[in-house]
Amino acid sequence: DAKTTQPPSMDCAEGRAANLPCNHSTISGNEYVYWYRQIHSQGPQYIIHGLKNNETNEMASLIITEDRKSSTLILPHATLRDTAVYYCIVRVGDSWGKLQFGAGTQVVVTP
């Protein structure tokens, strides 16, 4: 599976949009981009995933560049409860493979 690069930390003001970047320059054509977050003392929470097109759900939007070498997770209106470690993971879309977690981005939302 392709590796990803994320900034180690980001601060965001409450109520503002949080834009989390992820680089995956070696991504293959059949690899999906997944985003998870982990709030302290909880399990990882699935946020969103995509293959080529931009995706949106009730939690966030995922913007994937046309060459698929990078993506951005957008939290439209950050709240204090969005403070967490955010993981960008790239992997083939089979059902049985492991999620290779990197170090992630520690996002701190401040009042």
Added chain:
Amino acid sequence: DTEVTQTPKHLVMGMTNKKSLKCEQHMGHRAMYWYKQKAKKPPELMFVYSYEKLSINESVPSRFSPECPNSSLLNLHLHALQPEDSALYLCASSQAGQDGQPQHFGDGTRLSIL
């Protein structure tokens, strides 16, 4: 709220004890996973079960013994653990298929070995 339920939430055991961690999901998922997460580190895969059969073992020591009695349940039997095995143990599940279905995690069992 998570749809993958793990029990117990916390477990303290001695190195000679035998205990089991349990995981349950009712989403009809046919793949289930055990991950281990050390403090301040990302989760690491231990085992994968697909259709109740062990499909991946990431070279985990034999003192960890997984079991999948049916499609909804996943156990992790623990015996003669070491202090370095203290960690958060996470269970996850996912649907079958080739369309990138995500894994869904429970909140884990925090294990401490005395």
